[in-house]
């Protein structure tokens with residue numbers, strides 16, 4: 242009856258089952274997986290956001306398949322003054338991925354994605370009948386790209402390589418050298434680059450990381466961003482694809498994306514009409530989020546004692562932290578153990594395809610007191626079980 246594309250494993254994990262049972266029994270769980278900024282206790286500039294949505298232009302339906310030019314202009318200005326004709330708007334970065342997979346891949350073609358990485362890729366790819374191959378990031382005190390592994394994995398059906406910059410959940414930005422190596426490989430193998438830059442504004446240090454790939458000239462490249470992370474406004478449903486690369490190829494990609502966009506016309510008019518004030522409001526939200534994730538990360542680093550058998554892996558940005566637990570049980574068992582004994586919910590690393598067992602992922606978004614309490618309980622449990 243149903244398409245193979247929608248054949249999923251629907252059974253909840255042991256962790257999800259336990260969590261649901263505890264919540265149903267009225268037990269309070271300290272959630273260190275919260276990654277929805279609208280539920281993380283930020284003082285949003287409510288009036289400015291609501292006023293932005295009251296623009297009378299939102300009453301008229303006059304769609305542009307690439308997104309309203311006025312909105313693309315405002316976004317182009319916010320992204321360092323790029324040419325708005327290189328931008329296509331979509332309702333979310335997830336939708337942008339699905340459009341790019343449609344643009345680049347036929348059935349059975351392949352996309353390379355990072356591991357560890359963001360779990361939604363499996364669903365996005367399956368829905369487009371695209372195959373995924375995972376290229377490893379390796380950790381030697383910082384997370385690095387294994388460019389030789391990418392070269393080995395890229396086969397005749399490979400169409401694109403996805404780089405998440407900075408990556409979720411490892412928080413690693415691409416270095417200049419990695420970008421150069423990726424560019425060379427993509428050119429040699431005729432691959433497009435998809436650079437997911439949704440977390441680019443969330444760097445933990447003031448030191449500049451390698452910038453957006455939106456200025457790329459030699460390889461067809463798509464840089465993704467959106468209000469969801471950049472302005473902490475996922476409910477607005479507005480993201481952008483910036484195309485770059487050799488002019489003729491880039492323009493053909495844009496024409497094809499325009500038809501895909503025209504097929505769905507999925508971005509609402511009110512959010513596009515209100516984009517300028519929303520981007521302005523987003524600046525203050527971004528500042529609050531950045532202060533929060535930095536402070537929580539400092540608290541996490543400060544919670545570890547020199548003699549502890551757990552560590553916090555190095556990250557440069559993003560909204561997450563990765564803990565390496567004492568190696569006495571699997572990461573799924575650790576997540577269950579912390580839930581049962583400490584009532585703290587964390588993600589097991591296998592959700593993100595970590596190469597080694599024992600990695601746990603926590604969100605840095607929760608309010609500081611909740612975060613500190615969760616980390617205090619986790620570190621006490623690590624010590625007790627190490």
Ligand SMILES: Cc1ncc(COP(=O)(O)O)c(C=O)c1O
Pocket residue numbers: 332333334335336359405408409437439467469470475480
């Ligand atoms: C790396 C990465 N890309 C894209 C997305 C999706 O963002 P959006 O809300 O724009 O679909 C997420 C969401 O968590 C993400 O972590």
